[in-house]
Amino acid sequence: NAGVTQTPKFQVLKTGQSMTLQCAQDMNHNSMYWYRQDPGMGLRLIYYSASEGTTDKGEVPNGYNVSRLNKREFSLRLESAAPSQTSVYFCASSEADRVGEKLFFGSGTQLSVL
C-alpha cells in the first residue's frame, strides 16, 4: 500500500540552486496538492492540480512551479531557492477537488536552504 510517495525525504540547498520535488500516487486520484508546513503556521497550499492537465496557484505560490506529468505524478520545482523556502513540503492527493474530500498525504520532504 504505497499511497503517496515523495522523494527525496531530505535535501539541503544553497541559495540560488534549483531542485525538483517528486510526488507520485497509486490510488488513481484525480486531484493532487503541494503544501508547505512551517512551525506555528500549519500547512499552506502552494499549488494544486484538480485533474490531469490542469494546475493552479494556491495560497503561497511565489517562487515555485509545478508540473502534472500524468495522472500519477505531480512535481514541485524551486527555480532559485531562497532561505525563506526552508520548510517541510507535503504532497497530497484526493479523489476529486471537492470541498470535504479526504486528503492522503505523503511523508514529506524536509528542505533546508542555506
Place this chain on the structure above:
Amino acid sequence: AQSVTQPDIHITVSEGASLELRCNYSYGATPYLFWYVQSPGQGLQLLLKYFSGDTLVQGIKGFEAEFKRSQSSFNLRKPSVHWSDAAEYFCAVGALFSGGYNKLIFGAGTRLAVHP
C-alpha cells in the same frame, strides 16, 4: 476571512488520562471540519470529519469530536490516551477558496506528549 485557531501549542497528559484538544474556526457558512494527526516523520492522516447531521462524530483510534455551532468549535476528545497517541494534531476547515477551488485551512497544530 476563514481561519482556524488551536489555542494550545503543546499539551502533556499521562497515559490513561482523558484528552481534549481545542479548535475554533471562523467561517461564514456551514463548515466542513476535519481533524488530522501527524506522527513523527509521517504525513498527515485523517482522524475524522464533520459535514452535517449528528454533531458528535466518531473517528479512528478511539477519537471523537463535537461540533458546536454556537461556540464555533470542533474539539477533539479521547477518553483514555495511549502512549502511541503522541503526535501533532491539526484541525482544519474545508472551504471554497475565492479562486473556486477546494481549500483546507489548517490550524497551527497542537503537539501532544504522553507521559507513562
